Amino acid sequence: MSAPPVDRLAGQLAGQLAGVVGAASVTDVVRLSGGASRETWRFVADGRPLILQRQRSGDGRDMGVEASVLRAAGAAGMPVAQVIASGTGDDSPLGASFMVMTAVEGETIARKILRDDEYAEARTMLPAQLGAALAQLHAIPVDTAPGLVEQDQIEYYRTVMDTLGQPHPTFELAFRWLEQHRPVSPRQAIVHGDFRLGNVIVGPDGLRAVLDWELAHLGDPMEDLGWLCVKAWRFGSPKPVAGVGDYQQLFDAYEAAGGATVDPDEARWWEVLGTLKWGIMCILQCNAHMSGFSRSHELAAIGRRVCENEHDLFLALEGRW
Amino acid sequence: MIPHDMPTSRELVESVREWLERDVLTGTTGRLQFHARVAINVLAMVERELDAGAVQAATHQARLDQLGCADEAELAARIRSGELDERADEVRELVWASVRDKLSVANPKYLAGS
Structure with missing residues (x-):
């Protein structure tokens, strides 16, 4: 039986993410949402829970600007997730603009x-x-x-x-x-x-x-x-x-x-x-x-x-x- | 005159809403139950529209006639151009009345709560 597409994607992503965040092991890769313009994944890198946001390939918006705003907000003392890694463009290590952030526990609903x-x-x-x-x-x-x-x-x-x-x-x-x-x-x-x-x-x-x-x-x-x-x-x-x-x-x-x-x-x-x-x-x-x-x-x-x-x-x- | 047998379209919609309320809402949880609740609200809205539709259509048209506009698009365009500025109070009163009509079908609780 072939694996469902999301599982196959998760497996592929785990290998790429290990390189991006410099982790020996990436596990528990789960897709949280797949919106119109971007998808959100949760994963664990060397025991640390992290969040990946990845732009859809070909989407013109530059996530690099968003990453720099988020870094500036963190530096200014605002409560935000910490940006661990980011990349822009379809030739980034993840094939599209992306940001990896710390996972903050709590409620959003x-x-x-x-x-x-x-x-x-x-x-x-x-x-x-x-x-x-x-x-x-x-x-x-x-x-x-x-x-x-x-x-x-x-x-x-x-x-x-x-x-x-x-x-x-x-x-x-x-x-x-x-x-x-x-x-x-x-x-x-x-x-x-x-x-x-x-x-x-x-x-x-x-x-x-x-x-x-x-x-x-x-x-x-x-x-x-x-x-x-x-x-x-x-x-x-x-x-x-x-x-x-x-x-x-x-x-x-x-x-x-x-x-x-x-x-x-x-x-x-x-x-x-x-x-x-x-x-x-x-x-x-x-x-x-x-x-x-x-x-x-x-x-x-x-x-x-x-x-x-x-x-x-x-x-x-x-x-x- | 329509050629259809009983029930009416309104009664058909009502029967599906009742089934959703009786069996589906109680037999589901989480996301599926939430979507069943949305479906119940949608069908109840359709029932209210079927009840009020003809009267609301006539009233809405009379309001547009009073302002000398054929439809919403013409009214919107003439508000934007400033052409109706001298009748601003009258325009607002009539537009708000039609908004209340829309809410009385879409979400009567919202209207009651504000």
Whole structure:
């Protein structure tokens, strides 16, 4: 009987990984996920648990930039996994861009972090820990990670909407409000781009590591604070900051850890933009099903969540138009 | 008039949802159970749409007519161009009403909770 493809891949990978991390033995190679653009593997090198993220061959994005941001974040004292090795390009030792990192134990599933008794104490610490982590990130000089680009979020998501060809009057109202109230900010920092529960590892002792750096870019640091407060990332909890805290707790912790003074109206502007972005992302996820890329009733159903974001936009902008 | 025998399409969908709730949800765990729950939600949504669809379609069209727009695409384009700025309050009120209609089918609990 021939081995299943994933097992065969794992066997091949074990040999290559031993070379990459300089280990005498690599065992327990398991694929954790295989997303659209990258795959994640867990393995043990000389008794040490490690994580491999590998870009799909031919994917244009350069994981080398992400690795340098992650190294800089670690050096700045932010809780992150330590980068052990990285390579770029299809001629790398692993045939595609990759990063090997230390495996951080803990929970990533937001609903467990928000509801399980095990994380009750962590929940009280998270607002301050998340604020402090962002302050550490935003203090890093922007030239530390060459290759990061600044992207005008309004322009980018307008283009995405037009390409999708499903016009939404609510989104046009929100775009106009955002354009008319855009904060005039000379501040520029390294922005994580997807800083929220689901993308952090939490233990009973609180925040352990910030993950998923693939959307990192240069921009207004308030973008990360606003995104953290988007309603979808509260996962049903009434508390606005990641479902665990109040705005003032986050802003105070951010400022106390050296972050710039937060103007609540500016943070709110980014929260509104984030709500709009998540609405557009719901259309994109549904499209993955509709186009045949990944047939799934779960993705199809996300298309009908667009109106949750439309409703949230009206609630957020009531009295502010 | 449709030529089909009983049950109606709504009743067919309902029967499958009831089976998912009665047998599949209780007989599964983990990821499969989660996907069964998603399927139940999807079918319940279809039932609500079949119940409310005709009325909602007429109401939505009347709102578009009031703003002089043939469809959502025209309304979106005229909001973007600023053409409707002078009627901003009216536009927002009508668009929000249609959003509430969509939510009442997609996720009535969400509407109730906010």
